[in-house]
Amino acid sequence: MEFDFKTIEESAQKYWLENKTFNVEEDTKKEKFYCLSMFPYPSGKLHMGHVRNYSIGDVISRFQKMLGKNVLQPIGWDAFGLPAENAAIQNKVPPAKWTYENINYMKGQLVELGFGYDWERELATCHPEYYRWEQWLFTKLFEKGLVYKKDAEVNWDPVDQTVLANEQVIDGRGWRSGALVEKKKISQYFMRITDYADELLQDINKLKGWPEAVKLMQTNWIGKSKGLEVDFTIEGKNPITVFTTRPDTLMGVTYLAIASEHPLAIEIAQNNDKISAFIESCKTMETSEAAMETMEKKGVATGVYCDHPITGKPIEVWIANFVLMGYGTGAVMSVPAHDQRDYEFAKKYNIDIKPVIKPKDSDVDISKEAFTEKGVLFDSGEFDELNFKEAFSKISASLLAKKLGKIKTNFRLRDWGVSRQRYWGCPIPVINCEFCGSLPVPEKDLPVILPEDVSFDGVGSPIKQMPEFYNCDCPSCGKPAKRETDTFDTFFESSWYFARYACKDNTSGMLDDRAKYWLKNGVDQYVGGVEHAILHLLYARFFNKLMRDEGLLENDEPFKNLLTQGMVLKDGSKMSKSKGNTVDPQEMISKYGADTVRLFILFAAPPTQDLEWSDQGLEGSHRFVQKIFRLVNSFISDTNGADFSHIDLTGLNAVQKEIRNKVYTTLEKVSDDLDRRHSFNTAIAALMELTNSLVRFDKTDANSLSIKYEAINILLKMLSPITPHICHHLFKELGNTEAIVDTFWPKVDKIALVKDEIEVVVQVNGKLRAKISCGVNLENSELEKLAMQDDNVSRFISDNEIVKIIIVPNKLVNIVVK
């Protein structure tokens, strides 16, 4: 019998599509299970990361379906984004055309991999029927005051005359032009995610099914801290306000650092060449946090002094390149003795370092580095001897009385800038009127459709040069006005797609009751790359709350359980074209079939860890698939079509008992591995062990064949979420009339699990000295006796004194001697 995986796989896929196996509707009689994988960006063709992501999602979906649940597994396309624009420049193809062609090809690949999607729910975020609803929601939020406009910096390439993404800035230069990138201020829209900061933080506690690491990262990202806002007054000028979480160090402040765009800095620069030159040099700087933190810290003294709020002593104001106007107040108080960055800056510019905190029981040593821990105050006048907590309240009370400070809760989280000066994105539905200001596009005029038939050359966005797009009438006064030509951050689309799958055909509303059904308690399982642990997941949580507050949803959190999968590596590093270490999934599918590829990618590593690709490993997986094929086919020829579906359980011999025990212990393990543990690699290892046992079990008496028939059916069912095509085929070949995908997960036979003999290990002083075979549930005293009788054990005890004996029932005896 030839193993023709191509025919087998095509026929199974045809069966699922024709029978609409994975198309679902709301059904209140069944428990729902919404299994969602992060949708792909249609970059051209699937890469191994996609294959891994979707194989995991598919195993979970198919498994849950066999448990009898109403399983929704949708898929779609995160279709707006930068790569389409880059491709457009390179190939002179409009981004829309490129995107649609990619979607078409990649959809074929998903079908070929056998993923069980409800294709009727497929969506692409670049379709107006999709993005009209995020435009609609935006106008609602606009009216609610959750959207505002403010100036913010972008990376400006002065040669290409275009805004660059952070990844397009390499060593401070534009990736294409090589020009030094400048910071440029542009008026942009922001969403008040900080209004939800407390709830986003609090509700992390509700995410019981999320990895602790992701929850920690989100908590730290939101970064709630309690501190003091302090005013440093300057004669004849506005005071400088700073925020600090360490008011106990206030007496150690030796200078103030302000941003180069701070109003005071700009004022001073007007008649000071040195300072204006410094400010100018700050303009060619990367905006990313990583670049900011690692660059050389530079500053310039202004000669302007402010008053210390407690002592009234003069404190010099410096302009520093590491303070940003956009975040916080644009100014920080500097305590070099107790902050490492301030310490290094002070050493560099010979500024005073004044220690005011010391460890509880010793003197402070700041000869080499700052002392950043909390301790006891000294040299702080009336605050001497206070600890952090006492100092916090006394100092804040003192400042409060002087009206120079107030207690403030601060978040690291900043409002979400959603404007992009790009073409291939969702148009921001705003009209700018000379007389009425910025107004949301009225609901009846939505969607604002992005023109798709454009020529794209990379110099600015085409719609910024299209009067037919941007000329319009003001919805309020009716006079000629200009439409907004910026588009949304593409995180916008991916922040709510999980809800739209439930009702993508709704043309009269964003969501309806079907979304409430599928999102009850959230998506049951979300699967995607760990690289989305902060931004995407935070924005999606935010959007869920926005939609809830709009009355569209009832759940507080979008994703009940989260599985973050690791990357697929080749030769120890991420696959990339530049490294030339890519593996094309298509090639592998053509050569070995989808089942083999799925099996390998699930077997090679646990899902949350990075996975090292191996062509040889893939061949090993292919051998296993063939082994299954041979096992079932040789069984079919052994039985010659006769019925072996009944087992006589009364007189099983030891070998038969052992096989049934193996079948059911494997079933128990695989069920747990697929369900609770999401440990697909160990589930597959167990299935390989069972297969090896069945291959060796070659008895051909009637009852043995019946036992084998039972075993093979269970084996195929357990394998079917992982390698669905061959299991579909072989299950049918065995004479089953029902398709395996429609059957239920097998039930464990508890009797088969019972073993009469077990192995117990014996240690002496924690070192393994013997393994003894004995009955189950022996008394401790009996176990102890058996252990002592062992020759090797008694050799190691010899005439030493036995201090104690530790016994773990049915597992271990540890004899401690002296």
Place this chain on the structure above:
RNA sequence: GCCGAUGUGGUGGAAUUGGUAGACACGCUGGAUUCAAAAUCCAGUUCCUUCGCGGGAGUGACGGUUCGACCCCGUCCAUCGGUACCA
């Protein structure tokens, strides 16, 4: 820099709640089958020591807790992800 992970044989990995380190697989070695090969099957495969039984060492490094540590704690090293305009 900061936040979060990860580190186990020649390789990918297993050890689920602190209780046999190396399951399963790849590779390699030897054997069976074959005219020969492929495929398949069987045996072996952490390192050192021993004819063998056995013994010693060993989970990135160093230290700690414990009868017992890959697992818990501390310090450090390396690699990876995120760092707000890649998705």
